[in-house]
Amino acid sequence: MTSLPAQVSGQKKLGLVIDLDICVGCQACATSCKEWNTQGYSAPLNDRDAYGTSPEGTWLNRIHGYEVKGAEDEQSRIVHFPRSCLHCEEPACVTVCPTGASYKRAEDGIVLVNPETCIGCKLCSWACPYGAREYDYDHGVMKKCTLCVDRIYNENFAEEDRVPACVKACPTGARHFGDLGDAESKVSRLVAERQGYDLLPEMGYKPVNKYLPPRPRSSEKFTVAPTPSETKSDGKSRIEDFFRWADRLLSR
């Protein structure tokens, strides 16, 4: 169980491709994830002190905001950055688990926690470099993204609804779901076209989920708009000419 399934070439690898260029940080994916997974596969996602002074809760999907900036006079770029489990090909969270509650499914690569056998030792959360696991203080077990395993195979749903809740909810289409083991799939082609990348590839966990980089920032430099008095009048507005004259006078 806790040992990883043997790797077979052409193996199905279900995962997400997240487009950082168009994510607007609206939190729809996080909210939808919370809503779906609170009624879903594992024990409900708990909340503590929900209406108190320091509310906290279990969320499987959180959206960070980063500012990327080069030289001082360059415009900075804001990137909204959703984070959830990356369903790694070689997840240490699975191999460190002492009970076998954490496991990676051979058939589609989804990493899950069995809430019936997890002892809540939290070792998996130490082993994950992506901070993707959250402990549920009410149920004493570890929680993680299930890739909505109870949606994507649900035959009661229409075909187009058999995607993770976050993907379904995203209003900008920044999230894509599919088989990253198939080089011809829509998600694999997206990754190839847009140079999708892995998080912390040097750590060797081989995340399945990919991020599409935001497009390069405009090369324009930061320029401060000239003060009104420096701008030449077009001669049409007398009143503006008066204020320009007043500005020059007062600037002395």
Added chain:
Amino acid sequence: MHPAYSVILFTTASGAGYGLLALLGLVGFNHGPASSLWFGLAALVIALCLISLGLLSSTFHLGRPERAWRAFSQWRSSWLSREGIASVITFAPALLFGALWLGFIDGPQWIGLAGLVTAAMCAVTVFCTAKIYSTLTTIRQWHQKLTVPVYLAFALSTGAVLLMAIASVFGRYQTFQAGLAMVTLLLTLVLKYLYWRQIDAEPRDRTIEAATGLARTGEKVRQWEVPHTAENFIMKEMGYVVARKHAEKLRRIVMILLLAAALATVLTVLVSALVVPLSLVAFLLAAAAAAVERWLFLPKPSMSSRSTTAPNGLNS
């Protein structure tokens, strides 16, 4: 990052217990039957109690302690599972050794073998405990070559000082015990010092640039907005934030405590009238050093995930 405080008690208490038990096994291997029933019995019971206390306290940090038995199943991949199994297996040779060594079972020819197996299993168990930490590549300060030797050294030295303390209480004090305690305490001090030098010499933890993959050459990434208004699970570590803040002072305290323990041990040789109080003080100092060291060791790391989950300013 969220190591439970009970883990400090566990690794400190069971470390001393395994160290003491291993030394008793070696004493049996060298000298045959115990020279004194009461000394032998007391030492063995104290060792087993410390180990059991540690193992029990380690279950307190589980969300579902009633399922702890499941942890024995994944020995093929999990060092935590291997540790659990090794700790339970050790009780078998230990109890057999105790019964033979103290003469409850007649078979003096088997004392040596049982003692040796007991000592080896103690070492294996402490080795597995250390491996839980040293194999976590996410935490640079744990993923070090010296992590395992330091764990073994602390177990051996606290066990050696404890052996001397118990022996002196029962009037079985020997200069050799003091020598062993002193040498292992100094060895522990040197290894721990080298370990600190090693982690200080390495580059700092992963940068937010590496964790997000967003920066091109010359660009900086800054956390601009956090996804939550309160702490989340990964950020809850108050007791350890305090330890990190005072890391330098705590390191000095550990070294001073170890040196003081070694000094008290030396004094037992010189001031024979005060052997009992001095050896007890030496043990208390060594135990305090181990506890402070664990408090410092367990939280010191700032995980790579913290560089991606914590707001700026908490990433110390």
